[in-house]
Amino acid sequence: MSISDILTKSEVECIKKIYRGLIEDKRKVSSTTLAQSLGIKPPSVIDTLNKLVKKGLVIRKPWSYVKLTSKGLALAKEAIYHHRVLEQFYIDILRLEPDIACREADKIDYLIDCKIVSSLYTLLGRPMRCFHGNPIYTGYCGEKYEK
Numbered sequence: 185m186s187i188s189d190i191l192t193k194s195e196v197e198c199i200k201k202i203y204r205g206l207i208e209d210k211r212k213v214s215s216t217t218l219a220q221s222l223g224i225k226p227p228s229v230i231d232t233l234n235k236l237v238k239k240g241l242v243i244r245k246p247w248s249y250v251k252l253t254s255k256g257l258a259l260a261k262e263a264i265y266h267h268r269v270l271e272q273f274y275i276d277i278l279r280l281e282p283d284i285a286c287r288e289a290d291k292i293d294y295l296i297d298c299k300i301v302s303s304l305y306t307l308l309g310r311p312m313r314c315f316h317g318n319p320i321y322t323g324y325c326g327e328k329y330e331k
């Protein structure tokens with residue numbers, strides 16, 4: 185399976201940003217900060233957030249910050265794992281510049297099959313951290329989520 189079985193591209197982008205903000209940067213995340221970091225308009229972010237709420241991945245109350253459910257956390261970690269493995273593959277094997285590797289990984293990280301990500305991860309020597317020093321989470325692939 186791939187993440188695109190569960191989420192659209194804009195939903196994946198959004199959930200990755202929420203996770204990075206909340207967990208890795210330890211700051212509060214709102215639809216406004218998300219719109220800024222995603223470079224899109226607040227109404228489109230709210231639309232995406234509502235879809236993520238409906239899928240049981242995000243908690244969003246009026247006038248409050250955005251949170252992830254436990255299912256949302258697991259899926260965000262999986263999406264970031266896909267992203268960082270692919271990004272690292274582009275950097276280590278294809279010798280792409282990190283910025284370009286990141287941008288290219290964003291294009292397909294949610295489409296690529298979990299088995300291929302796992303093979304790439306092994307090929308790379310099972311790194312614990314990505315080029316930027318951020319953790320590469322393993323063990324979140326292949327879980328069954330209701331659609």
Ligand SMILES: [Zn+2]
Nearest residue numbers: 267271286289
């Ligand atoms: Zn990246």
Ligand SMILES: [Zn+2]
Nearest residue numbers: 262298325326
């Ligand atoms: Zn996966």
